Amino acid sequence: MLLTPLLPAGAALSRVMCHGALGAISPFLTFYPAVVLAALLAGFPGGLMATALSACLASYQWSVPLGASFSVTSVDRLETVVFLVSGIFLSVLVEVMLRARVRAEKAEVRARCAAEREQAALTIQRERNFLRQVIDAAPGNIFVLDASGQLCLVNEAMARFYGTSVKEMEGKSIHEYLQGPKEVTDRLQEENRAVIAGRILGSELSIPDAGGRVHHFESVKSPVYEDDGSCDKLLVVSNDVTERRQAEQALKQNQELLNSIISGTPDAIYVKDTAGKYLLLNDAAERIIGKKAGQFLGRSDRELFPRQEVPAILRENRIGHDPAEVELFEDTMTDAQGKRRTFLTTRGPLYDLQGNLTGSFGIARDITEQKLAEEEFHKLNEELDNRVAERTEQLELAVKEQEAFSYSVSHDLRSPLRHINSYAAILREEQSAQISDEGRELLDRICKASSKMGNLIDDLLELARTSRAPLNEEPIDLSRIATISSLMLRQTDKGRRVEFLIAEGIQVLGDKTLMRIVMDNLLSNAWKYTVQEKIALIEVGMELMDGQEVFYVSDNGTGFDMQYKDKLFGPFQRLHGAEFEGNGIGLATVKRAIERHGGTIWAEGEVGNGATFYFTLGKEALSYPPQLRQNSAFS
Known part of the structure; x- marks a missing residue:
């Protein structure tokens, strides 16, 4: 505003300096710029002041000394009026422009401030969202409490723990969720007050989740300060250490168990470092x-x-x-x-x-006693080997003696029997006229007795051969052997009605000679004791008992009393009278042949209802007779 009067003065000076060139033409020419500049600098008031001052300076009063011929005319007055109007107009125009610019600047400032506020709000929101994501992503429970215990902030982990949502929890009291003995809640409140007072505390707490399962938490509590430095909230970060506690407990138990084992074992246990120094030594x-x-x-x-x-x-x-x-x-x-x-x-x-x-x-295991026992065992083994060698030599001698005895029986005993039988037959045929009926009967008895003695010798020799003959195991068709034996039996008495039921395809692994002896004797036994039946039935078959193959020969003959079953397989043991032929050697021979195969044999029967002989061929004999089959032809 102070420069406003100077602008018209400067314009007047410029007009005077240009008077020689311009003369009296356009006396207000240099004052228009002064008015515009004054309006720009001081606004509308400055423009009016510059207009008035410029009009005065350009008037007749101060221009008269410039030339005597100068006079005020109506044109001069009109120019003055035009100048005044133009000055006012220019001042108003400049004022309007200045105010428009100010408004534009203020609008720009306001827009910039609004944009900055919006950007700041977005930044704050992003930071809040980021902070919320970080808090919600944390595996532990994070929450903020005020002095009254109200939840101001809760993360997702804590909401999941209590089976609810963040919105449901925020604004509620922590005591609605942390329920426990009064001494526990009192301790927590005391800790919270201490934290709000400025302390940072750590604590441990066991609390149940929504399902009632108790979890162990380790918490760190720290104060939350306002901008003015005051504190009325606290931040709690709790980590669930249940699994860690369980792992620590399991590790402790395992360590105790390991220590108990190490301490309790009778073996000496030690641990050394790389320098050979002891780190551990147990009680043993x-x-x-x-x-x-x-x-x-x-x-x-x-x-x-x-x-x-x-x-x-x-x-x-x-x-x-x-x-x-x-x-x-x-x-x-x-x-x-x-x-x-x-x-x-x-x-x-x-x-x-x-x-x-x-x-x-x-x-290190103390094997001193074991070593002594091994030495003693070796001594006993040597002694046993010597005894076995002696016993083997004795057995070999006994076998040789048995072979010599068998040879003697075969030759020395058979020859007198043949002579007795021959002489008795000659007497009966050639001297029958001189022999009484009683004498002929005695001769018949002599022939039968000698024949029976010969059969007995044959059976004894077969029993001896069965015991000492080498075992030559090979695949055998037991069904075929039984069929051949049955055909041979039919030839001995073609008039008998006997039905043989022989299962097909019974394959075994055994000695063919011994198995032929087994089937011959068992079928002969069945043939003999069914002689009194109008239609005799004899069955040969195989079935599984307790997972083991069991073979059987059954008949519907005389049978036997089970209380005498233990005598069946003894040499010279007979359960029936003289009405049935036999000398009690056949079943004993069968038993030895079966035992040579590592099997076992037993019988089941009932007087008048037939008998069944079971046998197995295996390394493991049955320790008890299995249940009687249910699919027999005689059941």
Whole structure:
């Protein structure tokens, strides 16, 4: 505003300086710029002031001295009026322009401020969203409490823990969720007050989740400060350490169990570092050495054992010579009582988690008594071998004697029997006229007795051969052998009505000669004891009993009383009278043949209802007779 009067003065000076060139033409020419500049600098008031001053300066009063011929005319007055109007118009125009510019600048400022506020709001919202995502992504429970215990902020983990939502929890009291004994809630409130007062505290708490399962939490509580430095809230970060506690408890239990095993085992157990110094020694090792573990820990073998034993111990306990190998060896040492003892030791390497060798372990079992027992066992074995050799020699001699006896029976006894039978037959045929009826009867008895004696000798020889004949096992068609035996029996008495039911395809692994003896005797036995039946039925078959193949021969003959079943297979044992032929050797022969195959034989029967003979061919004999089959032809 102070420069406003100077602008018209400057314009007047410029007009005077240009008077020579311009003359009296356009006296207000230099004053228009002054008015515009004044309006720009001082607004509408400055423009009016510059217009008035310019009009005065350009008027007649101050222009008269410039020339005597100058006079005020109506044109001059009109120019003055036009100048005044133009000055006012220019002042108004400039004022309007200035105000428009100010409004535009203010609008721009307001728009910029609004944009900045919006950007700041977006930034704050992004930061809040980021913070919320971070808090919600945290696995632990995070929440903010005010002084009254109201939840101001809760993360998703805490909402999930209580089986609800964040919106449901925020604004509620923490005591609606943390329910427990009064002393616990009092302690928590006291901790919260201490935190709001400016302390940072850690605490542990066990609380149930929505399902009632108790979880263990470790929490850190810290104050939340306002901008003015005051504090009326606290931040709580809780981590669920239930699994860690359980793992620690399990680890502790395993450690206790391992310590119990190490302490309770009778074997000596030790652990050494790579320098050969003891790190662990169990109770058994203490008892053997006669020293406490405290005397061993941190010391090496050179410091603990007699000098004469150290080289051997060091050789056997080398560390790191082959880290991948676990060794098993025997060593000897002197125990606390001065006795030499033998140990079977297992030694191996120990590694850390990175695979670096950290030492070795050893488990030593006292086998002194075992070694003594082995020595005694070897002595007994030698003695037993000698006895077996002697017994084998005796058995070989007995076999030779039996063979000689069999030869003697076969030749020396058969010859007199043949003579007796021949002479009796000659007497009966050639001297029958001179012999009385009683004499002929006696001769018949002599012939029958000699024939029976011959059969008995044959059966005894067969029994002996069955016991000592070599066993030649091969696949055998037992059905075919039984069929051949049945055909031979039919030839002995073609008039009998006997039906044989022989299962087809019974295959066994055994000695063909012995199995033929078995089937011949069993079928002959069935043939003999069904002689009184109008229609005799004899069955040969096989079935599974307790997973084992069991073979059987059944008949519908006379049968036997089960109380005498133990006598069936003894030599010369007969359960029936003289009405049935036989000498009691056949079933004994069958039993020996079955036993030669590693099997067993037994019988079941009932007087008047037939009998069934069962047998197995295997390494393991049945310890008890299986249940009688239900699919027999005689059931």
